[in-house]
Amino acid sequence: MTRRTVLTIVVMVLVGLLPPLLYWSGNAFYLDLATRLVILAIAATSLNLILGYGGMVSFGHAAFVGIGAYAVGIPAHHWLYGGMDAIATTSGYVQIALAVGVAGFFALLTGLVCLRTTGVYFIMITMAFAQMAYYLILSIEEYGGDDGLVIDTRSEFAWISLDDPIQLFFLAYVSLVIAMLMVRMIVNSRFGMVVQGAKGNPERMATLGFNVYVFRLVAYVISGAMAGYAGALLGNFTTFISPEMMDWSRSGELMFMVILGGASTSVGPVIGAVVFIVLEEFLSHFTVYWHLPFGLMLMAVVLFARGGFVGMLTKRKGR
Amino acid sequence: MTDILQIQSLNKSFGGIKATDDLNLSVQTGELHAIIGPNGAGKTTLISQLSGGQKPDTGKILFKGRNIAGQPAHKRASLGITRSFQITSLIMEMTVLDNIALAVQAGDGHSFRFLRPARSISHLRDRALELLKRVDLAEKADHQTVALSHGEHRRMELAIALASEADLMLLDEPMAGLGTHESHQMVELLRGIKGRHTILLIEHDMDAVFALADRISVLVYGHIIATGTPAEIRDNEAVQHAYLGEE
Numbered sequence: 261m262t263r264r265t266v267l268t269i270v271v272m273v274l275v276g277l278l279p280p281l282l283y284w285s286g287n288a289f290y291l292d293l294a295t296r297l298v299i300l301a302i303a304a305t306s307l308n309l310i311l312g313y314g315g316m317v318s319f320g321h322a323a324f325v326g327i328g329a330y331a332v333g334i335p336a337h338h339w340l341y342g343g344m345d346a347i348a349t350t351s352g353y354v355q356i357a358l359a360v361g362v363a364g365f366f367a368l369l370t371g372l373v374c375l376r377t378t379g380v381y382f383i384m385i386t387m388a389f390a391q392m393a394y395y396l397i398l399s400i401e402e403y404g405g406d407d408g409l410v411i412d413t414r415s416e417f418a419w420i421s422l423d424d425p426i427q428l429f430f431l432a433y434v435s436l437v438i439a440m441l442m443v444r445m446i447v448n449s450r451f452g453m454v455v456q457g458a459k460g461n462p463e464r465m466a467t468l469g470f471n472v473y474v475f476r477l478v479a480y481v482i483s484g485a486m487a488g489y490a491g492a493l494l495g496n497f498t499t500f501i502s503p504e505m506m507d508w509s510r511s512g513e514l515m516f517m518v519i520l521g522g523a524s525t526s527v528g529p530v531i532g533a534v535v536f537i538v539l540e541e542f543l544s545h546f547t548v549y550w551h552l553p554f555g556l557m558l559m560a561v562v563l564f565a566r567g568g569f570v571g572m573l574t575k576r577k578g579r
Numbered sequence: 580m581t582d583i584l585q586i587q588s589l590n591k592s593f594g595g596i597k598a599t600d601d602l603n604l605s606v607q608t609g610e611l612h613a614i615i616g617p618n619g620a621g622k623t624t625l626i627s628q629l630s631g632g633q634k635p636d637t638g639k640i641l642f643k644g645r646n647i648a649g650q651p652a653h654k655r656a657s658l659g660i661t662r663s664f665q666i667t668s669l670i671m672e673m674t675v676l677d678n679i680a681l682a683v684q685a686g687d688g689h690s691f692r693f694l695r696p697a698r699s700i701s702h703l704r705d706r707a708l709e710l711l712k713r714v715d716l717a718e719k720a721d722h723q724t725v726a727l728s729h730g731e732h733r734r735m736e737l738a739i740a741l742a743s744e745a746d747l748m749l750l751d752e753p754m755a756g757l758g759t760h761e762s763h764q765m766v767e768l769l770r771g772i773k774g775r776h777t778i779l780l781i782e783h784d785m786d787a788v789f790a791l792a793d794r795i796s797v798l799v800y801g802h803i804i805a806t807g808t809p810a811e812i813r814d815n816e817a818v819q820h821a822y823l824g825e826e
């Protein structure tokens with residue numbers, strides 16, 4: 261086993277066991293924190309597919325998460341208050357299908373445009389589209405606009421109840437593991453090799469006969485759909501959603517997690533999410549400027565430890 | 580003999596520089612056609628317009644009788660054109676074998692496959708290994724590409740061009756930066772593939788060019804000033820004046 265595999269297993273076992281153990285021993289608070297961490301890790305994992313492996317630095321990933329959350333909130337809202345009968349439901353299956361479908365479709369539409377550009381332009385245009393989604397939701401009064409929307413009824417499934425925090429945590433955790441395995445499978449497939457090749461040398465890939473644009477677009481849609489799923493979980497977790505979920509700073513946080521943890525590694529985004537949650541939780545007690553040390557750490561990692569935390573933790577001596 | 584490639588009145592400018600100036604050229608099926616010319620003559624720019632990396636301003640590029648001047652690079656590759664790069668263009672983050680396997684995969688035509696690990700697909704790996712053997716790099720298969728020497732990178736470029744089994748191979752200075760021994764090795768490799776593919780070879784190394792080429796065209800200031808057999812080119816006065824004399 262490589263060091264990275266060991267690290268992955270250790271981190272995943274800790275993330276899966278520690279929070280429930282704390283919960284059962286009377287520290288419910290930590291389970292809450294961990295559930296949020298795991299959901300963010302799913303979103304970061306989806307971003308890692310395009311940012312880490314594909315070299316597409318999307319600065320609008322929170323939009324997909326937000327869409328996923330509203331795909332739970334809006335049907336639940338109509339189910340309670342009437343209107344829009346076609347989508348009024350508390351069925352988790354329908355809501356998740358909506359979250360994945362709409363987020364994927366939004367990724368397709370925006371990706372068609374964004375992926376015409378690269379570099380800084382790509383960063384700016386993905387951010388611009390996310391802000392558009394933000395203002396769109398903001399402008400719909402029915403869904404609370406600026407004030408946000410309370411989800412009165414969580415998604416309903418046949419076998420599990422998301423009202424039980426431990427079940428919600430395990431659903432999120434299993435989802436994270438599946439998301440990580442999926443991303444791993446995709447990047448190692450023939451499709452994934454092309455996407456990775458296009459990160460390293462798009463001109464070469466085009467010369468070989470690959471339509472880089474189409475490969476990137478497909479990866480972008482998969483990534484957006486996965487982030488939509490994470491958003492559906494996040495909506496169920498917070499039971500309160502607002503356009504603020506789609507703000508560019510949220511997208512930035514996801515980027516931080518991927519880069520800080522270790523882009524293009526399975527466990528990197530998870531470690532990034534851990535660091536983020538820990539910093540946010542503990543530093544925010546001391547200072548409202550808690551983002552500052554976070555930003556400094558990110559800069560340090562980018563400048564001195566390429567490969568993020570995973571890179572630092574798995575570096576062999578004498579190399 | 581039929582012409583696999585016909586270039587008609589091709590023009591391309593960068594600002595005030597005419598990199599390609601009313602260029603006409605025919606390449607016969609099966610020949611090794613060399614293009615020589617001084618630095619900045621527009622050789623690489625020509626190759627890029629043929630491979631689709633750059634768009635010509637005006638003119639026609641007929642490949643197998645069909646004008647491809649407006650086609651994107653990936654389309655041209657699927658039509659049967661491959662190129663190597665003067666400045667090594669590999670995927671440095673990947674292993675040597677992965678680089679070649681991707682080139683094989685491109686020709687295999689099944690790249691929207693999401694489930695099986697690409698590295699477990701034996702016919703791609705086997706073919707890639709076979710190509711690495713041909714360029715004498717088999718023992719480096721699992722090395723990171725970035726760790727290889729310049730000469731090894733040049734041979735990887737050739738292996739990638741070979742992987743495509745393209746009808747037309749555009750080779751941009753395969754010997755650029757190689758030492759004497761490595762150059763000889765490359766000449767022998769090219770001699771081995773000559774006749775099996777149509778090759779448009781750009782090269783500064785005159786010994787190599789005169790040893791390998793069936794025909795030679797001389798490019799000066801973006802314009803072809805002469806085309807002929809190596810013997811004809813050697814005796815051509817305009818060529819001697821414009822180019823060979825300076826050597």
Ligand SMILES: Nc1ncnc2c1ncn2[C@@H]1O[C@H](COP(=O)(O)OP(=O)(O)OP(=O)(O)O)[C@@H](O)[C@H]1O
Nearest residue numbers: 593596598616617618619620621622623624625665
């Ligand atoms: N992208 C570009 N932008 C501006 N000018 C360019 C560009 N590419 C090439 N040129 C110019 O076009 C001319 C032809 O360049 P090109 O690289 O095709 O020459 P070359 O014959 O390949 O030279 P060398 O033997 O040095 O490789 C040169 O004057 C070069 O400076």
Ligand SMILES: [Mg+2]
Nearest residue numbers: 622623624665
């Ligand atoms: Mg050149």
